[in-house]
Amino acid sequence: METKAAIWYNIQEERDLILVKENKQIPTDDGFLMSPKNDFVFKLIFANKKLLIALLSAILKLPKEEFQGIEIVNSELLREFAEDKKGILDVRVRTKQGKQIDIEIQILPTEFMPERTLFYWSKMYTSQAKPGDTYDTLQKCITINIVDFRCTPLRKLHSSYHLTEDETGYRLTDVMEIHFLEMPKLADPDIPRDENDIVVEWMEFLDAKSKGVIEMLAEKNQDIKKAYDLLQIISKDEKARMLYEAREAELRDQLTRMKSERNQGRAEGRAEGRAEGRAEGRAVVQDAICQYLEARFGAESQPLQETVRTITDLDVLNRIISRIFIVNQLDEAKDLIEGSLASQ
Numbered sequence: 574m575e576t577k578a579a580i581w582y583n584i585q586e587e588r589d590l591i592l593v594k595e596n597k598q599i600p601t602d603d604g605f606l607m608s609p610k611n612d613f614v615f616k617l618i619f620a621n622k623k624l625l626i627a628l629l630s631a632i633l634k635l636p637k638e639e640f641q642g643i644e645i646v647n648s649e650l651l652r653e654f655a656e657d658k659k660g661i662l663d664v665r666v667r668t669k670q671g672k673q674i675d676i677e678i679q680i681l682p683t684e685f686m687p688e689r690t691l692f693y694w695s696k697m698y699t700s701q702a703k704p705g706d707t708y709d710t711l712q713k714c715i716t717i718n719i720v721d722f723r724c725t726p727l728r729k730l731h732s733s734y735h736l737t738e739d740e741t742g743y744r745l746t747d748v749m750e751i752h753f754l755e756m757p758k759l760a761d762p763d764i765p766r767d768e769n770d771i772v773v774e775w776m777e778f779l780d781a782k783s784k785g786v787i788e789m790l791a792e793k794n795q796d797i798k799k800a801y802d803l804l805q806i807i808s809k810d811e812k813a814r815m816l817y818e819a820r821e822a823e824l825r826d827q828l829t830r831m832k833s834e835r836n837q838g839r840a841e842g843r844a845e846g847r848a849e850g851r852a853e854g855r856a857v858v859q860d861a862i863c864q865y866l867e868a869r870f871g872a873e874s875q876p877l878q879e880t881v882r883t884i885t886d887l888d889v890l891n892r893i894i895s896r897i898f899i900v901n902q903l904d905e906a907k908d909l910i911e912g913s914l915a916s917q
Contacts, residue, residue, distance in 0.1 A: 606787070607808045609800070610721060610756070610779045613820045615678045617807050618800050619664055620645070627796035629666075629674060631771040632717055632731070632752060642669040665697070671712040673697055678779075680824055682722040690716055690751055698748065715750040719779065723755055728764045730755060731772050756780040769793075851887060858890040862897055870903045877907055889913050 607614045619625045626640040646665040663677045675697055683689060698714045718724075725732055734751040737744050754772070758764050759780055766773050774790055778797050781787045791798035807813050862881050866874035884890055892913045900906045 604784075605808055605814070606784055607804060607814070607817050608821075609781065609787075609804060610678060610680065610719075611817060611820060611824075612678055612680060613817055614804070614807065615779070616664070617813070618803055619676070621799075621803065624796060624800050624803070625664065625666070625676075628775055629676070629717075631775055632754070633674075633715070633750075640666075640668060643667065646673070672715065673701070673712065674715045674717065676717040676719070678719045680721045681827055683724075686718070686720070686724040690718060694749065694751060711748060713748045713750065715752070717752045717754070719754045719756070719776075721756050721780075723757055725753055725755065730758050730764060730766055730776060855885060855887050855890060858887065858894050859884070862890070862894055865897055866906060869900075870906070873903055874906070877903070877910060880910060884914065889916075892916075 609615060609618060619628060622643065622645070625645075626637050626643065629635075629640055629643075630637045643666045646667050663675055665673065665675045667673050675693070694714060694716045697716070698711065701711055701714075732753050732755075734749075735744055736746055736749050754776055756776055756779065759766075759773075759776060768774075771794065774794050774797060778787060778790050778800065781790070787797075787801050787804075791801045859881055863878040866878050866881070870877075881890075881893070884893075893910055896909055897906065900909060
């Protein structure tokens with residue numbers, strides 16, 4: 574079955590940027606440009622192997638030759654949790670050496686991102702094993718997360734992780750490698766960056782808010798220029814734009830629902846907090862009254878203490894405690910409590 578990415582474009586390396594299925598509609602050329610970080614657009618751009626190799630080379634700091642002959646295993650991993658229907662795209666590739674790389678772009682915030690990353694990394698790693706295989710056949714697996722939210726406290730745009738010993742930094746094994754590229758940190762002036770770093774250039778391309786930014790990057794980086802050329806072709810196609818706008822609307826709806834749920838949770842939390850505060854206040858006043866009755870009048874005050882414990886109106890309890898410490902007789906205490914209840 575043809576994927577949406579293949580309906581209009583042949584974006585394999587031997588036919589870069591060529592429209593191969595003639596669109597019966599007149600292409601739209603109104604200057605509109607899709608956002609490269611939209612997962613639908615990301616899929617179209619990086620299904621192009623040359624562009625995918627350029628991105629991987631920059632992130633993993635390896636020469637492009639290391640990725641010659643890569644195979645795109647799948648464009649999307651199977652998902653098992655409803656959480657994963659949130660603007661997520663995986664492109665999974667296998668190198669000639671057998672290494673597997675999963676590159677994911679994620680638009681909407683997700684809780685427990687490190688744990689989620691390890692979970693899917695482990696599935697990629699263990700899926701290599703076949704019955705009868707020995708452990709030495711397991712190849713390195715790399716996960717790259719490009720996210721549109723902050724998920725680490727580090728003052729770094731790009732962070733990478735391996736399995737190392739705590740004190741010496743000795744790397745136990747090289748089979749695990751995890752990367753996070755956090756696009757919102759591009760706007761943080763306190764986070765250092767090298768504007769000539771190719772990774773930063775790719776992040777700025779994906780996060781670009783205007784044509785001017787992309788055109789400036791395209792002048793500096795020939796691979797980004799190719800990506801920009803492809804992005805312009807995609808953006809002019811009416812069918813592609815319909816799918817893009819539908820995806821943008823879906824993401825906006827999901828973001829709105831998430832915001833609404835957070836606001837509702839905060840409102841419920843405030844209401845619960847007020848109710849808990851009132852309950853705690855009642856308990857404190859009840860305890861103070863009962864402790865005084867016990868200390869002043871002993872066991873004979875027990876029925877009166879039980880009455881105090883049944884009073885839930887904090888105003889009544891406050892009236893009682895404001896005068897209880899000046900009563901000298903148990904009957905006076907009883908009259909005070911009964912009178913306060915009668916005046917509710």
